[in-house]
Amino acid sequence: MDLLPILATLKRHKTAAGLIVLQVALTCAIVCNALFLISQRLERINEPSGLVDDELVVVSVVGVGPSQNADAQTRTDLQALRAVPGVQQLSVINQLPFGRSFSMSTMRTQADRNAPGVGVASYNASEGWLQALGLRLVAGRDFEASEYLDNSTLEQSETGKVTALVINKALAERLFPGADAVGQTLYGISDEPTRIVGVVERLVTPHPGGSDDMNVYSMLLPVRESFRGGAYVLRTEPGRREAVLKAAIAALDQTGPGRILRQQQLFSEMRSAYYAQDRNMVHLLVGVCLALMVVTAFGIVGLASFWVQQRTRMIGTRRALGATRGQILRYFQAENLLLSGLGIVIGMAAAYGISLLLMQNYEMPRLPWSYLPVGALVLCALGQLAVLAPARRAAALPPVAALRG
Numbered sequence: 288m289d290l291l292p293i294l295a296t297l298k299r300h301k302t303a304a305g306l307i308v309l310q311v312a313l314t315c316a317i318v319c320n321a322l323f324l325i326s327q328r329l330e331r332i333n334e335p336s337g338l339v340d341d342e343l344v345v346v347s348v349v350g351v352g353p354s355q356n357a358d359a360q361t362r363t364d365l366q367a368l369r370a371v372p373g374v375q376q377l378s379v380i381n382q383l384p385f386g387r388s389f390s391m392s393t394m395r396t397q398a399d400r401n402a403p404g405v406g407v408a409s410y411n412a413s414e415g416w417l418q419a420l421g422l423r424l425v426a427g428r429d430f431e432a433s434e435y436l437d438n439s440t441l442e443q444s445e446t447g448k449v450t451a452l453v454i455n456k457a458l459a460e461r462l463f464p465g466a467d468a469v470g471q472t473l474y475g476i477s478d479e480p481t482r483i484v485g486v487v488e489r490l491v492t493p494h495p496g497g498s499d500d501m502n503v504y505s506m507l508l509p510v511r512e513s514f515r516g517g518a519y520v521l522r523t524e525p526g527r528r529e530a531v532l533k534a535a536i537a538a539l540d541q542t543g544p545g546r547i548l549r550q551q552q553l554f555s556e557m558r559s560a561y562y563a564q565d566r567n568m569v570h571l572l573v574g575v576c577l578a579l580m581v582v583t584a585f586g587i588v589g590l591a592s593f594w595v596q597q598r599t600r601m602i603g604t605r606r607a608l609g610a611t612r613g614q615i616l617r618y619f620q621a622e623n624l625l626l627s628g629l630g631i632v633i634g635m636a637a638a639y640g641i642s643l644l645l646m647q648n649y650e651m652p653r654l655p656w657s658y659l660p661v662g663a664l665v666l667c668a669l670g671q672l673a674v675l676a677p678a679r680r681a682a683a684l685p686p687v688a689a690l691r692g
Contacts, residue, residue, distance in 0.1 A: 293622045296598075303590055308630040310586050311666055314579045315634025319662035320641050321572045323654050328565045328572075331496045336384050336558070337455070337489030339421030339522065342375075343554035344532045345383060347518035348539055348546040357513035358437050360543055364514055365413075367538040373527035374535075378419040379517040381411040381438075381510075382493050383554070385561035389493045394475040394506070396462055404475060407458060408492035411438060411510035411517065419522045420490075425456060427469035427485030430509040434484075437511045447477035449508050453485040458504035476508070496565075514543075518550060528553050583666075584673040587627075591619060591677035599684065606686035619678035620671060627670035631663045638662065 297304045346368075350357070361379060368377050382388045390411075393404035416422075417429050434451045441447060452473070459468035472480035490505045519539075523531040536551055595602070602615060642654035 290621065290625070293618065293625065297622065297625070300594070303593075304626055307586060307590055307626050308633065310583050311627050311630025311670065312634035312637060314583045315631050315662050315666050316637035316641055317579055318576050318665060319635070319638035319658050320645070320654060321576050322661060323642075323658050325569050325572050327652075328569045332562045332565050332569075334491065334495060335489060336491045336495070337420075337422055337487065338384065338554070340555050340558055342421065342522050342525065342528070343419075344521050344523060344528050344535065345518050345550060345552050345554055345557065346521070346532065346535050346539065346548075347550040348514055348543065349549045350515055350543075350546050352545075357515050358439055358511070361511070361513045363542050364519065364539055367542045368519060368521060368535055371521075371531055371534045371538055373524045373531040375522045375524060376415050376419040377519060377521045378416040379413040379512050379514070380416065380420075380520050381512045381517045382408075383518065383520065383557070384491045384493055384495060385554075385557045386493050391492075392475045392506075394458075394462075394473045396471070396473060398474050398478075398480070405458070405461060405504055407454075407475075408505040409476075410490075410505060410507045411512050412507050413511040413517075416507065419520055421522065422490055423488040424453075424485050425488045426459075426467065427453070427483070429453075429485060435509040435511055437513075438516060439513065441510055446479055448479040449476050449481050449510065451484045452476075452481050452506050452508050453487060454483055454506040455487050455490040455504065457489075458506065459483075459486045461504060514546075520554075580665075580669055584669055587623065587670055587673035588677060591623065591674045592680075594622075595619070595677050595681040598681075602681050602684055603686050606684070612682035615682040616678045619674055619681060623670050623674040623678075624667070627667055631666050634666070635659045635663065 350360075365377065365379070368374060382390055390409050391406050392409045394407045395402045395404040412420075414430075414432070414435060417424065430451055430453070436449075441449070454468065454473075462468065462473070463471055468483050468486055471483050473483065474480055487507075490507070492502050492505045494502055496502060519535070521531060521535060532551055532553065536548060539546070539548075605615065638654060638659060642651075645651045646653055
């Protein structure tokens with residue numbers, strides 16, 4: 288197709304053509320960055336925790352007044368909870384992923400306190416934690432019975448020594464790249480070294496999703512928390528979470544009257560609540576993208592319809608000289624392709640500029656190049672679809688009627 292007549296026509300309508308180009312460029316720039324932000328949020332929302340999310344329930348209570356023996360009360364609670372129908376395994380954990388608390392330690396491979404360390408989320412877990420949480424060991428072993436100690440005993444100890452710990456794979460690769468982490472020692476819990484006895488495939492931190500080290504690395508210590516410092520985590524049979532949760536609350540009420548229920552929740556609900564803001568952001572960005580694309584599409588339709596009306600006589604002349612309907616249709620599509628293409632080129636440059644601004648002001652990663660052709664294809668397809676109806680209407684004009692018009 289000869290593009291010179293199209294360029295000549297566009298030259299006579301610079302303002303209208305320029306507005307469409309700017310509209311396409313703005314939409315392209317925003318859509319490219321929005322698609323990237325949406326993909327990041329979705330990746331964060333769907334990040335696996337390493338736990339069996341859909342089989343866990345969490346219950347915690349808080350005592351009213353001082354407790355004579357919180358450890359003994361906790362053992363009584365655990366015994367009662369094990370008897371609840373549908374409970375497969377349970378443990379007491381000081382904190383959980385997607386929870387409100389966040390306990391961490393700075394771990395080092397050297398005894399020197401001034402040596403560089405890594406911020407690591409610290410989970411205290413009682414017996415049964417591995418099966419209760421559904422974590423998968425990829426190296427080493429579970430804690431032995433002799434390695435567990437009560438947190439109350441640990442706090443009264445002069446050394447505060449913990450003999451064993453299990454770390455997640457991310458921390459093992461960070462501290463011991465290319466080497467076996469099992470058997471290595473770390474410093475940071477106390478002045479004494481702590482030996483790594485196992486590595487789990489995956490265990491997210493209480494607040495996963497951030498870019499800081501402390502949001503990536505985690506470890507488990509064989510420390511029994513009492514009901515005052517931890518929460519009961521119960522792994523249930525499939526489909527019995529709600530019934531188990533209700534029965535567990537009743538069981539705790541029987542074993543320790545006078546306590547207040549602090550938390551009763553499905554673990555999946557904790558996860559859902561943690562990512563509520565991310566889901567809202569995804570919905571907002573999708574809405575913005577759709578709104579921009581609809582406005583752009585209507586702009587193209589309106590301009591194309593106006594030009595068809597303005598060029599009725601030209602269309603009739605071309606048809607009278609032998610132009611087919613297909614040629615008329617392709618004329619308007621090519622015209623739109625030129626405008627959209629120019630807008631997309633400007634829009635991709637603007638998208639990259641917006642990405643740089645977001646990097647500088649909000650510490651966001653750079654927009655990957657792969658999103659630019661995706662945005663270009665979306666806008667190009669949108670332009671062709673939007674111009675299709677006016678172009679078909681122009682192609683359907685009878686030559687005589689068009690000449691009279």
